[in-house]
Amino acid sequence: MTRESPSARGALARIAREAWLVGGLPVLSIVAALVVGSVIILASELLLPNHAFDLLLPIKAYLALLDGSLGKESAIVNTLVSTTPLLLGGLAVAIGFKAGLFNIGAEGQFLMGALGAVAVGVAVSGAPPVVAIPVALGGGMLAGAAWGFIPGFLKAISGAHEVVTTIMLNYVARQVLAWAVTGPLAVPQSPSPVTYAVGNAAYPILVGRNGHLGILVAAAAVFVIWWLLYRTTLGFEIRTVGASSDAARYAGMRPRLLIILTMSLAGLLAGTAGAGVILGINHQMNSTFDTTVGFDSIAVALLARSNPLGVPFAALLFGAMRAGSGLMQIRAGIPVELIDVIQAMILLFLVAGPVLQRAFRLRGVRSDLGAPPPVPSEATV
Amino acid sequence: MVKPADVVVAPAIEMRGITKRYPGVVANDHIDLVVRPGEIHALLGENGAGKTTLMNVLYGLATPDEGEILLNGDPVHISGPADAISRGIDMVHQHFMLVPVLSVAENILLGLEPMSGPIFIDRNAARRRIVELGRRFGFEIDPDARVGSLSVGWQQRVEILKALYRNTRILVLDEPTAVLTPQETEEIFAVLRNLAAEGHSIVFISHKLYEVLEIADRITVIRRGRVVGERLPAETNEEDLAELMVGRGVELTIDRGTSHPGPVLLRVENLRVKDDRGNEVVRGVSMEIRAGEILGIAGVAGNGQDELVEALYGLRRPSGGSVTLRDAKVTGRSPRSMNEAGVGYVPADRQRFGLVLPFPIADNIVLTSYYRAPYARGIRRNDEAILAAAVESIDEFDVRTRSAEASARTLSGGNQQKVVVAREFGRDLSLLILDQPTRGLDVGSIEFIHRQVIGKRDAGTAVLLVSAELDEVLEMADRIAVMYRGEIVAVVDGRTADKNDVGILMATGGHGRPEAGQTGVAS
Numbered sequence: 001m002t003r004e005s006p007s008a009r010g011a012l013a014r015i016a017r018e019a020w021l022v023g024g025l026p027v028l029s030i031v032a033a034l035v036v037g038s039v040i041i042l043a044s045e046l047l048l049p050n051h052a053f054d055l056l057l058p059i060k061a062y063l064a065l066l067d068g069s070l071g072k073e074s075a076i077v078n079t080l081v082s083t084t085p086l087l088l089g090g091l092a093v094a095i096g097f098k099a100g101l102f103n104i105g106a107e108g109q110f111l112m113g114a115l116g117a118v119a120v121g122v123a124v125s126g127a128p129p130v131v132a133i134p135v136a137l138g139g140g141m142l143a144g145a146a147w148g149f150i151p152g153f154l155k156a157i158s159g160a161h162e163v164v165t166t167i168m169l170n171y172v173a174r175q176v177l178a179w180a181v182t183g184p185l186a187v188p189q190s191p192s193p194v195t196y197a198v199g200n201a202a203y204p205i206l207v208g209r210n211g212h213l214g215i216l217v218a219a220a221a222v223f224v225i226w227w228l229l230y231r232t233t234l235g236f237e238i239r240t241v242g243a244s245s246d247a248a249r250y251a252g253m254r255p256r257l258l259i260i261l262t263m264s265l266a267g268l269l270a271g272t273a274g275a276g277v278i279l280g281i282n283h284q285m286n287s288t289f290d291t292t293v294g295f296d297s298i299a300v301a302l303l304a305r306s307n308p309l310g311v312p313f314a315a316l317l318f319g320a321m322r323a324g325s326g327l328m329q330i331r332a333g334i335p336v337e338l339i340d341v342i343q344a345m346i347l348l349f350l351v352a353g354p355v356l357q358r359a360f361r362l363r364g365v366r367s368d369l370g371a372p373p374p375v376p377s378e379a380t381v
Numbered sequence: 382m383v384k385p386a387d388v389v390v391a392p393a394i395e396m397r398g399i400t401k402r403y404p405g406v407v408a409n410d411h412i413d414l415v416v417r418p419g420e421i422h423a424l425l426g427e428n429g430a431g432k433t434t435l436m437n438v439l440y441g442l443a444t445p446d447e448g449e450i451l452l453n454g455d456p457v458h459i460s461g462p463a464d465a466i467s468r469g470i471d472m473v474h475q476h477f478m479l480v481p482v483l484s485v486a487e488n489i490l491l492g493l494e495p496m497s498g499p500i501f502i503d504r505n506a507a508r509r510r511i512v513e514l515g516r517r518f519g520f521e522i523d524p525d526a527r528v529g530s531l532s533v534g535w536q537q538r539v540e541i542l543k544a545l546y547r548n549t550r551i552l553v554l555d556e557p558t559a560v561l562t563p564q565e566t567e568e569i570f571a572v573l574r575n576l577a578a579e580g581h582s583i584v585f586i587s588h589k590l591y592e593v594l595e596i597a598d599r600i601t602v603i604r605r606g607r608v609v610g611e612r613l614p615a616e617t618n619e620e621d622l623a624e625l626m627v628g629r630g631v632e633l634t635i636d637r638g639t640s641h642p643g644p645v646l647l648r649v650e651n652l653r654v655k656d657d658r659g660n661e662v663v664r665g666v667s668m669e670i671r672a673g674e675i676l677g678i679a680g681v682a683g684n685g686q687d688e689l690v691e692a693l694y695g696l697r698r699p700s701g702g703s704v705t706l707r708d709a710k711v712t713g714r715s716p717r718s719m720n721e722a723g724v725g726y727v728p729a730d731r732q733r734f735g736l737v738l739p740f741p742i743a744d745n746i747v748l749t750s751y752y753r754a755p756y757a758r759g760i761r762r763n764d765e766a767i768l769a770a771a772v773e774s775i776d777e778f779d780v781r782t783r784s785a786e787a788s789a790r791t792l793s794g795g796n797q798q799k800v801v802v803a804r805e806f807g808r809d810l811s812l813l814i815l816d817q818p819t820r821g822l823d824v825g826s827i828e829f830i831h832r833q834v835i836g837k838r839d840a841g842t843a844v845l846l847v848s849a850e851l852d853e854v855l856e857m858a859d860r861i862a863v864m865y866r867g868e869i870v871a872v873v874d875g876r877t878a879d880k881n882d883v884g885i886l887m888a889t890g891g892h893g894r895p896e897a898g899q900t901g902v903a904s
Contacts, residue, residue, distance in 0.1 A: 232760045233752045236744070243737045249696060250726075250734040251748045252717025 025350065026303050026310075030317070033345035034062065040341060041334060061332035068327025069320035075327075077208035080215050081281070083312075083319025085110070087218040088273035089297030090304060090311040091225050092148075092266040096162075097306040098229060099262040100242035105151060105166025106270040107294020108173035109144040113271025115177050116143025117278045118195050118285045119185060125199025133213070136201035137275050144271010145264045147173060152263025156256035162263065170294065181287045194286040203280040214276030219312075221269060226308040238262055270297070299347050318343060391454030393418045393551055393582035394439065394470075399448035401434050408434040410606040411448070416551070421573060421583045423597035425590070427626055427823030429793050431606040432586050436553050439584075440472050441465040452551075471544035472553040475560075477536050481529030486511055488528050489543045514545050518575040520568075533682075534565035541572065552576065553584040558592055559821075562681055563851060563884040570596050588626070588823060590619040602626055627825045635831045638839070640859050643672030646843040647693075647812050652702035654685070654692040661700065663689045664867035670812070670843040675834070677858025677875060678847045681887050685867035686847045687729060690816045693845070694726045695719045707811055720749050725805035727798075729816040729847075735801040738790040742782060743771035745789050746804050778803035779829065795826030806833055810842045817848055831857060851887070855880060865890030 038058035045053055054060070069079045089106045096103030120139025124132040151165040182193040203213035229235035237258055241248045245255045273293060278285060296318055303317070304310030321343070325336035394416040401409040408431045416422045426432045437443040439450065441459035449456050452468060459465050462472075479488050486508050508524040515522040520538060528539060537557060544552055554573075558566045573583055573596060587593050593600055594614045602610045602625040610625045624630055647670040654663035662685040670676045680686050691697040693704060695716045704712045706722055714722070728734035736745050747756045747767050755766040771785040780799045782792060789797060798818070805813070815834065819827040834857060838844050848854050854861055858875035863886040870890045873883065885891075 231762055231764075233757045233762055234760060236751055236762060240737055240740070240748070243739050244733065246733050247735070247737045247748070250694075250716060250728060251751075252715065252720055 023310075026305070026314070029303070029346050029349035032349045033342045036345045037338060037342045038062075040338065041332075044334075057332060057334075061328050061334045061338070064328040064331040065321060065324040067331075068324030070324075071327075074208055075323065077211040078323040079316070079320045080207075081210055081212070081319075082322040083315045084214045084218045084280070085273040085277055085291070085293045086296055086300050086318050087312055087315035088221055088269050088276065089293045090300030090315050091221055091308060092269035092273070093297045093301035094304060094306040094308060094311055095225060095229070095238070095262060095269065096266045097301060098242045099238045099258060100245065101152075101155075101259065101262060101266075102163050103148070103151075103166055103263065103266045104163055104294070104298065105148065105169050106266070106273075106297040107291060108166065108170035109147045109267040109270035110274035110277075110291055110293050111170075111173040111177050111289075112147040112267075113140040113144035113274030114278045114285065114289065114291075115173075115180055115274075116140040116271065117201075117275035118198060119143075119180070121198030121201035121279060122185070122196045122284075124201055125197065127200055129200045129202075129204070132199070132201035133203065133279070136198060136279055137217070137272070140275025140278070141268045141271050144274060145268035147271070148267020149260060149264040152260040155263070156260050174290075177285075177289065178287055181285055181289070185285070192286065195284050197284040198279060201279060202283050203276070210281070212276075212280030214280040217272060217276060221272065222308055222312055225269070229308060234261075270294075296343065299343055302347060302350055390418060392416060392451070393420075393453060394584075395451040395454075396435070396439065397449050397451070399435060399438055399445045399450075401431075401438060401443055401445050407606050409438065409445070409448075412603070412606070412608050414601055414608070416582045416584060417599075418550075418582055419577050419580045420598045421577050421585055421596055423585045423587060423593040423600045424603065425587060425593050425600055425622060425626055426603035427588060427825065428795065428821065429823075430603045430626075432603055433555065434606075435603070436472065436555065436584065436586065439465070439470060439553065466547055466549070469548060469550035470553070471547060471549040471551070473537065473540045473544065473555065473557060475555045475557075477540055479528050479536055479539060482527065484525050484527055485522060485531075485539050485542075486524035488539055489524075489546050493547070511542060511546065514542055517579075518545070518572050520572065532565070533560045534562070534568060537561070537569060538572065541576075545576075549581070551582045551584070553586070555586045556588075557585070558587070558589065560682065560849070562888050563880060564888055566592070590622050590824075593622070594619065604628055623824050627823070635828060635835065635856065637835055637857060640673055640675070640838060642674040642859070643841060645669045646672050646707055647845070648705040649693070650703045650705070652689070652692060652704065653700045654688045654697055655700050656688055662867050663692065663699075665702070666864075666867070666869055667702075668862060668869060668872075670845060672811075672841045672843055673838055674860070675838050675844040675846055675858045675875070677854035677861045678845065678864050678869075679851055679854045679861050679883055679887055680847075680849070680864035682849045684864050686864055687816070689864070690726075690729075690814055690845075690847055693719075693814055694724065717749075723809065723811035724814065725808075725810045725812070725842075726814045727801050727805050727816060727818050729820065731798055731801050736789045736797055739788055741771075741786045742775065742780065742789055742792070742800055743767050743785045745800050746771040746774050746785075748804060750804075774800075774803040774807055777807070778833075795822045795829075798822060798826065798830065802830055802833055806837060809840075810837065813837055813842050813844045815844065815846045815848075817850075818846070819848075819850065819853060827853075851880060851883060855883070863887055863891075 041058045041061055045057060067075070069075055089110060092106045092109065093103050117136050117140030121132070121136035124135050147169060150169060151162045154160040154165050155162050181195060185195040186193050187196055205212055206216070229239060237248065237253045240251065240253060241255045241258045248255050282289070300311060300314040300318060303314035321339045325339045328334050329336050392415045394414065396412060396414040399409050399412045400407065412431070412435055414435065424432050424435070434443060438445050439459070441461040441464050450459060451457065457468065459468065480491065483491070486504065489511055490507055511524045512522065522538065522542065528536060531539065541552070557569060561569065577583055585593070585596060597614055600612045600614065600617070600622065601608055602612070602622060604626060612622070649666060649668050652663055652666045653661055656662045666689060668676065678686055688697060692699045695714045695718065698713050703710060706724070711719065711722060732738060737748065744767070747770065750756060751762070756763055756770070768785055775782060775785055778799045780792070780796050780803065782796065789800060792800065818834070819830055822830070834844060834846070846854060846857055855875065855878060861873050861875050861878055861883060862869045863871045863883060865887065871886050
């Protein structure tokens, strides 16, 4: 067809508008962050002595990043593996947003999930995998859920704000972990504090060198959480509490109970992420076990605008950048920390969305496509 | 009162061909408005007709796409509220912009602190001027009174004084009487007349027809962004104005017919309820409502009505007393259990309690029944059943929307309330609790909702109608209980009650007049 009929054009325009409304701001934020990243690369070149200025270095760096994350099968598997905890963590934060809660505690919940998985996993390491894996995973999930339950419970009974309590519980989790690894779970007479391995509870490798079962667990979680939120009465209650807790009370729902439940569920998801890293990658825990998943998850959830179906895309983006950053450092000489800068920039632009829109409208984005996307009300704190 | 004379004097305001478009709507479509000096000019129109947009243009909050504004004959460009104020235009908003902990004088001086020149304001001179200004327009005000301790009517006077203090010549009042008792309304009208007599121009925004007829020198009616008529009060009447406003004939006072009260369905005995701060604001209320009867509760807002209603629906735990519904004790039951017992409730604040604005209309229709068959199967939602019910309700209750899946936020106020009404009325009820069911709605929507209420009454439901709108209570209720400071101070027959008497009871609790002997328990 050489010319589209008006109705087809109308349909296309409508689809484009819908896509813009959903993804416009996140996409613009990513683009803007990459531009800022280029400027930083160029600026850093100027500061380096004995370095020939290369205007194309940012492009070289980004191509290396792309190559390192998607260039070949092993790169893709690496990307999936680093996406997995971000995806589960992103869901943990997103479901909190849906209920009007800002869960900054994904980090603590992740760590407790990892601890739960290693503690239970070591105990069942001799059992057949078909028993050991679910039991160890369950241990991690429960530990994470318990760590989410606490701030939910505190908020429900006393109104203590979850931002404060989850941040504090992150520190507590770190200390509990250090105590467990050096104390009750430590291998005796080991030169450095470390636990036993989880043995048969380890996730099987499904693809490539390191593509473990956790990838499927995370994928299943996306569906389960989407289904829960949009296809069940419980999800309706969670979303109602998030949108208007007064209306929820009026409608006969129990906001306090739902807050406890949602926080526990969030903890369970983050705990699953922590369990996945232990059972799929580390197989044991040493005292240096740590994570940046907690804060990266907030970025993922914001980028996905708390939509469970958007979380995988946002997590993939961040996972790919993590996976590809090594090659970027080797090929272009750009430190992996640039990824942190780009992530931070994406967040900054997302939050400063309205400003960004105005700037882009000035550059002549068609007005019918430039309608402001709805503010992610669940994501505002 | 100065009548606009036919002398050739430049109008205080002339707005010519004002057009303001928002994406998808033309809020103002070539509106012409002429306000003469010393004139009280009423701007009449339904919600969403464009009154507020027009005034925002005048106040510099919105820039018109077309048209021009002339002040005293000179074309001007008003860049913002500060600019408007410096040109002598001020606005009294529906929600007062006062700081309750500050005194009257402090509120009036707020924002007038000198940016240059002398650092200190001569407070004594300012207070003297405030007192003098008040006297000039017919009231005595204490400049040192804390604003939070003043009644709503007096707070409004502070707002007006604030404008006068800044040498305002043109005063815009946005629905100034919405929160006032009839007596307070009369008093504020007297003030406005004095202002006009001194040559101030007043734009009076309202959708209350009788008020407009009483106070205005000239009436401009706006419908859907256009001026549809200009009238002098002498040559028009309520029916004519309502028809202009709505675009069709409207029954202003619904024929409530005769009620046939049956057995007592709701019995409230000595109910006591505390507010959020722990003060007892419902102090021993007793009342009965029969099947097929409307009991109206009249009272100035904040006399315990909200807490009473919340306690009846289980949103607030009573601190004493009992509630009996169909011979079953329901004191302190949860909202869900009240709902299941056949109680419908239209809350006063529909946007906060009655609706979840970002949710689709369909979800709002099942907001209280989403967990029951056929809307749920086990823990799964049955989206088809929900949608089908919503489409049916939208049709039955005439909700104007393009889709059941559009969010409730996209609806006008009247249609939002219709969604609440559809949800609460769309089943058999023992008791229907209505808290401010028509607040802020236009005459067309009010007529519709009143009809539905009468329909429910005739179907044998006991109806409790709480309204700050005395006319609504007088029009609808079979019996009227007047609530004052947490108590029911009088019960009068709804068909024979005198508006003034009830208004005085509302304002004074019956202590202001000797014939308060009609005080009694509502039964």
